[in-house]
Amino acid sequence: MYPVGLDPVWRETDETPAQAVEIDTMTRLPTHPGISLRAHGSLLAILFLAFLIPPFPSHANEISALAGATEGIDARDGSYAWQAAFRYNVLRNVTASLSWINEGHLEGHKRDGVAAQVWGRVPLLVNRLSIELGAGVYHYFDTKLFPAGNHENVHGWAPVYSLAATYYTESPWFAQVVVNHIHPESDFNSNTYLVGGGYLLWKEAASPSGLGEVGRPAKTTGYEVMPFLGQVVVNSPGNDPGIGSGIEFRMGIDQHLDWTVTWLDEDAPGTIHRIGLGTQAWLVDAFLAGRITLGLGAGPYSFVDREPPSDSRSGSRLDMAGLLTVTTSYRFSDRWFTRFNWNRVMSNDSRDTDLFLLGLGYRWER
Numbered sequence: 390m391y392p393v394g395l396d397p398v399w400r401e402t403d404e405t406p407a408q409a410v411e412i413d414t415m416t417r418l419p420t421h422p423g424i425s426l427r428a429h430g431s432l433l434a435i436l437f438l439a440f441l442i443p444p445f446p447s448h449a450n451e452i453s454a455l456a457g458a459t460e461g462i463d464a465r466d467g468s469y470a471w472q473a474a475f476r477y478n479v480l481r482n483v484t485a486s487l488s489w490i491n492e493g494h495l496e497g498h499k500r501d502g503v504a505a506q507v508w509g510r511v512p513l514l515v516n517r518l519s520i521e522l523g524a525g526v527y528h529y530f531d532t533k534l535f536p537a538g539n540h541e542n543v544h545g546w547a548p549v550y551s552l553a554a555t556y557y558t559e560s561p562w563f564a565q566v567v568v569n570h571i572h573p574e575s576d577f578n579s580n581t582y583l584v585g586g587g588y589l590l591w592k593e594a595a596s597p598s599g600l601g602e603v604g605r606p607a608k609t610t611g612y613e614v615m616p617f618l619g620q621v622v623v624n625s626p627g628n629d630p631g632i633g634s635g636i637e638f639r640m641g642i643d644q645h646l647d648w649t650v651t652w653l654d655e656d657a658p659g660t661i662h663r664i665g666l667g668t669q670a671w672l673v674d675a676f677l678a679g680r681i682t683l684g685l686g687a688g689p690y691s692f693v694d695r696e697p698p699s700d701s702r703s704g705s706r707l708d709m710a711g712l713l714t715v716t717t718s719y720r721f722s723d724r725w726f727t728r729f730n731w732n733r734v735m736s737n738d739s740r741d742t743d744l745f746l747l748g749l750g751y752r753w754e755r
Contacts, residue, residue: 450676451476451484452683453565453587459492462578468493470581472567475683476508477674484508486523487672487685489715490549490569492579499624500576502529503685503713504549504569516557523551527571530733530741532624540626542739547573561589590676608641609673609682615639615728615750621655624741631657633744637730639671647671649686651712655734655742663734665692667712679720686714690734698738711735718750726750 452475459470474488486508491501506525513520527549533541553567569581614636621633635653642648648670655663669688675681690712695705713735718728732744 449561449589449591450478450674451563451587452590453563453585455565455567455583455585457581457583459495460580460582461495461498462580464496464498464577466495468495470583472569472581472583472585474587479507482510482512484510484521486525490527490571490581492571492581495577495579497534498531498577499534500529500531500579502527504528506549506551508551508553519553519555519557521551521553521555523549523553525549527573529571529573529576530624530735531576532626532741534626538626540739542624542736542741543576544735545573545576547571547576561591563587563589590681607644609644609675610639610641610647611752611754612641613637613639613726613750613752615726615748617728617730617746617748619744619746621657621661622743622745623657623660624743625660629657629660631655631660633732633746635746637728637748637750641673645672645674647673647684647686653690653692653732653744655744657742660696661740661742662695663692664695665690667691669712669714671716682716682718682720684714684716686712686716688712698740708737710737720752724751724753726752 454471454473456469456471459468461467470491470493472488472490474486476484476486479485484507486504486506488504488506489501490504493499504525504527506523508521508523510519510521512518525548527547529545529547531543531545533543535541548571550570550572551567553565555563555565557563564586565584567581567583569583571579571581616636617634619633621631623629623631633653633655635651637649637651639647639649649668651667651669653663653665653667655661667688667690669686671684671686673682673684676683688711690710692708692710693705694708697706711734713733715731716728718726720726726749728748728750730744730746730748732746734742734744736742
């Protein structure tokens with residue numbers, strides 16, 4: 390057993406492949422005087438004071454996966470829900486997060502989207518338990534289903550408010566409970582009730598295996614090229630599947646900024662066939678000695694639609710859409726890596742798609 394406040398983290402050293410190193414996790418959730426949460430005003434005061442605390446160097450950020458249920462407040466309907474999130478330590482008691490929230494299949498609706506939030510946290514039980522209040526914006530994609538069998542893809546923005554409780558163990562793993570309230574003006578209101586766990590991603594120096602120089606790199610990414618293959622799913626009542634393929638070129642701009650150019654081919658026979666070029670700007674970061682990378686990208690996608698909607702007058706057309714992508718990669722050598730991309734194509738004709746793509750790539754530094 391490790392004493393409270395010390396977590397075992399396995400690291401590679403010159404002497405042995407891996408050895409347990411005691412990491413002081415007291416900086417993860419610093420001790421805070423006990424505060425009585427008897428009124429909403431107290432919570433607001435905590436959030437305000439948290440912004441006044443000076444920054445401190447954080448040793449770990451958080452990635453989590455949760456599952457649970459959605460409550461449709463307006464329709465009084467229910468469904469499943471799940472959420473994947475990355476949380477970044479900003480100040481001593483303040484974090485920022487990016488989450489993908491899937492609200493399941495309510496009657497006449499299939500809604501999901503990405504949420505960006507700022508959180509204030511109150512540590513309890515010698516920093517093992519954290520109570521957190523978050524607020525932010527939610528960009529949603531709602532596939533509205535009509536009785537006639539047709540559908541409409543609706544895109545919109547909504548405020549999202551969250552309450553979370555996180556319990557940190559003596560290892561990098563933690564347990565978490567989250568409640569989200571989503572309140573759009575022109576779509577249904579909902580609550581999601583989620584439980585799950587996560588892992589602390591440590592900012593370690595590069596390992597002796599040669600993944601970069603020791604210390605923080607000037608850029609997370611150098612140059613990368615990667616062909617990929619996977620599945621495309623049309624966001625329609627039947628979720629029509631097909632083949633997705635293409636090639637991506639990636640270039641690091643700054644430590645947390647990448648840029649890509651991507652050739653995409655979406656082919657769901659009888660439903661959609663788009664071929665085009667997308668370009669995106671990315672927020673990225675690397676963890677665990679640079680082996681694991683995470684990123685979120687957004688940008689325009691220009692394509693030729695070879696199977697346009699039935700009301701189109703031409704056999705093919707040139708059009709544009711938005712492209713939003715979540716990515717993760719694993720670097721298993723200095724040059725070679727594997728990457729998974731989840732792309733959401735945001736069309737203007739109710740033909741949104743998801744592309745789940747896996748590739749093997751080659752990387753080199755400038």
